[in-house]
Amino acid sequence: MFFVDTLEFEGLGNRSYLAGGRRAAVVVDPPRDVDQVIALAARRGVRIAYVAETHVHNDYVTGGLELTRLTGARYLVPVGAHVSFPRTPVADGDMSEVDEDLVLRAIATLGHTPHHTSYVLEEGHAVAAFTGGSLLIGSVGRPDLVDPRLTEHLARARHASVHRLAATLDDEVPVLPTHGFGSFCSSSQAGGDASTIGQERNGNDAFTLDVDTFVKRILAGLEDVPAYYAHMGPANGAGPAPVDLTPPEPADAAQIAERLAAGEWLVDLRSRVAFADGHVAGSFNFEGTGKLAAYLAWLIPWGKPVTLLGDTPAQIADAHRELTRVGIDRPAAAATGDPATWARQGEQLTSFPRAGFADLAAARERGEDVVVLDVRRDSERANGFVESSVHIPLHEPHGRTGEVPDGTVWVHCAGGMRAATAASLLDATGRTVIAIDDGFEAAADTGLGITRP
Incomplete structure (x- = not known):
């Protein structure tokens, strides 16, 4: 009898998996901090026989190499991935025996990267599909993280590869992706916590659209790539070092x-x-x-x-x-x-106000010198924005503070968290800020003018 355990990392929008039988298991796309994986395997009473990477990740640092060092597991890495450490190269169709009557089959699913590989767990028949950054829940992994010159080619490859994957699997097989639960690796907003091949066939654009329409839509929806992604692929290709989680030095x-x-x-x-x-x-x-x-x-x-x-x-x-x-x-x-x-003796902490959209509307009515800064992503702003607001997404204000007009800056996002971060960045430069800690849907009920493109 097989099992699949999920390790969820909400902050990155990712999942890792421990799957196996009575005695042995495989870990798919492990996190950097492998202690929790080892602890989970110990609770299950299984030996980690394999560690499998679906691709060289661009959004986080893997713990795969360290996990293999600690457990002696074989490290399965797609054959086309450029890495600088010993591993077992995996090609399309390769089979790995995880436990008695439990096999892991590799299926090439190019598109998120040129070497992306999914893994299907089989117990006489397919029982789970670990789809990494290829087929996500209601979406697919973005194709623009490797080289801009390859983006359209990879988008087309993505369409073909997920169709090929689905053609080999029954509708009831669970789809278990690594990305897509808020991850910036998703080409569009993925939805839901669980899905099957059949559900994706019926609702995912990769299946419901022809290839040209799919590619056009996916390319049009791509937003900025997080800057730190540029460092993740090289770190994973070189082989990440073990982590040190001992407490940092205390500071007075x-x-x-x-x-x-x-x-x-x-x-x-x-x-x-x-x-x-x-x-x-x-x-x-x-x-x-x-x-x-x-x-x-x-x-x-x-x-x-x-x-x-x-x-x-x-x-x-x-x-x-x-x-x-x-x-x-x-x-x-x-x-x-x-x-x-x-703070040192004699120094005071600093602060700034928090407010709602109704407060912003009242300030405008009083004729106050108000600057509204919208730090949402482009796709969010496209659905409506406060009239006369300045738009600088959260990942840009630290380098663009000079573009924010003079006056008191009322900062908003969709719910309040990103606004607080952006307000703190501006506050640190000496600007007068007010953080709007309110849901954007409340803006339309306050009399503020909302522009809807």
Whole structure:
């Protein structure tokens, strides 16, 4: 009897899988922090016999190499992937015996990358399809992460490969992708937590559209590639080093000030409410419960030292673990507890207001000098925006603060988290900001003019 366990990483929108039988298992697309995978296998009472990569990942650092070192498992990597470490190259049709009567079959599914490979778990018949970044739930992996010159070619290959994959599988086979649960690797917003081959045949554009229409739609919907993706592929190809999750060096108020003066990033993990109420001047707010790793790695100059500020050591530890998944391995230092202790004696914490869209409408009616900054993505703004608002997506304000007009800047996104981060970036430059902590759907009910293209 087989099993499939899912490890979910909400901050990156990814999943990894442990699948096997009574004695042995395979890990598909493992995370960088492999201790949890090993612990899960131990609870199952199985030996990790194989580690399988569907592709060289562009959005996170894999733990595959370290997992094979620790367990002695065979490392299955697609034959076309360029890597600098020993592995077992896997070609289309290759079979690996995971456990008694349990086989893993490789199926080439080019498109997300030129070497992408899916794996089908078979127990006499197909029981699960690990589709990596190829066939997602309601979507497919984006084809533009390797080389712009290959984008259209890969999009066409994607259409053909998922059709070929589905042709070999029954409708009831579960589709188990790595990306697509909020991941920026998805070519469009993927939906749902579970699906089958049959459901995808009936609802996924890759099956319901002809190839030319599919390619045109997928290319038109591609948005900016996160900047840190440029570092993930090379790190994975070279073979990532083990992670060190021991607590970072503690920092007192004097050290925090010194690190800030040296140009390091102070990242405050507390809630946006707590941050707005009082924070170290010059620090940035990335809520630990949000998409911390993705947005911090996207915005920070690569290699810039990071000092983490948080409520508790547990919050620091969780953030540290998540950041290792995108190659930010060791925080320079950390501080927890009362934020007042993070500032030197005689220095005060700084703050900024939070408001709703109704407050913005009232300020406009009073004739106040208001600048509205929309930090949503292009696709979100295309569905409607506040009239006369300035649009700079969240991943761009740190380098474009000079483009924000003079006046009090009311920053908004779709729900409040990204607005708080953008407000903190502007606040650190000395701008007067108000973070709109409100759902965008509320804007239309306040009298604000909403433009809908």
